[in-house]
Amino acid sequence: IDNGGAKQSAAVKFAETPMYVYGVDVSKWQGDINWAAAKASGISFAMIKCAGRSTGDGSLYIDPYFVQNIQAAQSVGIQCGVYFFSQATNIVEAYEEACLTVQLCQQYNITYPVAFDWESASDYRVALVPQNQLTMNMIAATFCNTVASYGYTPMVYACKNDLYNTFEPASLSASYKIWMANYYNDYYYTSNIYMFERPLPATSFPYQMWQFGVTNAIPGFNGYVDMDLGFFYYMPTVAATSFQLTVTQKEISTTFGSPVNLLDGVIAVSSAGIDATPFVTYLISDVNGQLVTEDYAYANVGIYAVTYTLTDVDGTTASEQALLYVYPPTGA
Template sequence: MFVSIAYLTVNLFLYYNKSIKNNGVPLYYDFKPNTIKYTFDPDIVNDDISEQFLSYGISYGVDVSEWQGNIDWQKVRATGISFAIIRCGFRQTHGSEVKEDANFKENIEGAIAAGLKVGVYFFGTAKNEAEAIEEAEFTVNLIKDYNLTYPVAYDTESFNTGRLEGVSYSTITDNVLTFTETVASYGYETMVYSYHNALTYILEMGKLEGKLIWLAHFTDKTNYKGNYNIWQYTSTGKVDGIKTNVDLNLSYFTYVDNEDDIVPNPNYVYAPEVAMAPVEDRVRTKRNSTIRTSPTTSIPNKLGTIPRGKVLYRKELGENFSLVEYEGKSVYVANDDIETYTP
């Protein structure tokens, strides 16, 4: 659990490559002792290092599982790595058993002892709400005795394969939401992990608005157009203390004790402002139509689909979208997908 009130400082929608520096901090792929000494004070062991995070805007971290083998966390810490997100468990893509990661306890205890900020992730393949709750309860049971200082993430990256073959994207998104909300009910901050195309085209991101997002995109320059809070930018990083390749991450937030310490972020991605005129009429969908949380297709904002032939009350009309009422919610639908309805 978090020891202090968690406020987030977030830098979103930023581009990086090997030659670009953010506040003097370059994007590294190879961490050796004291590689990034300016973002990590070796004299600080278990104290809050939020001030340094806020000063430099980003922090570096790793995510690990049993596949990394035995890790020397003191050496990892000495490189300047500030946080670790550790796999606590998983459900296989074939089969239904939920399992603990073989190195979870060793990794979380070692990382905490070394003074790193620590979060966890669960690799999930829930087919329905009941399985999502099972995965969440399993995760909470594993982490309840540890003091987490980074979020609990749900790793969803299996679609139309294995046990998830034939499970709709809408259902998978709902299961992600169920997992995160169940874990959050125990007082933990939660986060959603997936890869660029899944976050852009597969998951219904409108349902996940307000969630912390952990983007996987192995590139020097991400073109993901949505908001994200951690960027996993390579799977072939080298870190002293870890014998294998390891995922490297940039975090654009940290937890602070005082809201006044938050550094304003000028790069947050807001939905574009679109002129909408008030109307009062009824429309009918001409085809199965995507509904969105904002009147644009420039950011991931899908909420789901309205079936063909549905009659809706329209409240606002814009050049390309209308604001309509659907199942008790105000949502946007493309004007090309609807027609005026007269009983």
């Protein structure tokens, strides 16, 4: 890999945050995708195929939709990881696959993991060269350690059966994130989607992403797409590391019946340096100090106090206030 020794860097830094989020994994088989529609439906991340190795002759190839997919997904704010469809039978091939992956990823801000996607079938080349679990772990580790050396978060994708029988899952999961495929009939080529409160697959090892099915229920896709549940998300961080709530607009003006975004100009940072603006709450009160709804304020001319509150992870709170002026409609 020739990049002058530079590792991945991004203008915006991200901090991993535990939470359940929906994602998809895509390749050329999905064709053209309306990523804006997918995001609006609740898709938070995408694992995008960048390249692979032929299941037959073992030649390397680039997914023809990789550039289109990653550029379009990132343009609408979907966080992206990538995966390489591996047919590596030794560590030399795994290193070769990792090198191609890094070359393809370097011009993009990859926030989600870079995955070693290892799959097998009776007619795949990997089935002709069976390996023991220790060797398979070394093959996966070669790919993962190589991409990690360039600043990416490594991950191993495999079905539940392969994780138990082809790899040695305890040591593998202790070193790298695991993306496990384990389809439930309810979600396999149906219009159903896993709901967060339902049970997760039980394993003897930890995993951080679950490919739970194939659905045609996601807007933006012409047909079926693999669905994933991530157990983490990457929140954008800012340079400041002190707990902060700042209201830059101390006076907000509007007219009768015209709502405004009361969070415009609000800056919030947690003590971990994470952008906490989505967690700011506010209450509105009238000149008598009585709490009113936002709809009430816009429907009644007057002056209102807007009190913003942010609670940090340790329970510390901060409050700021602004005035909301609701004027009579123009011409009244």
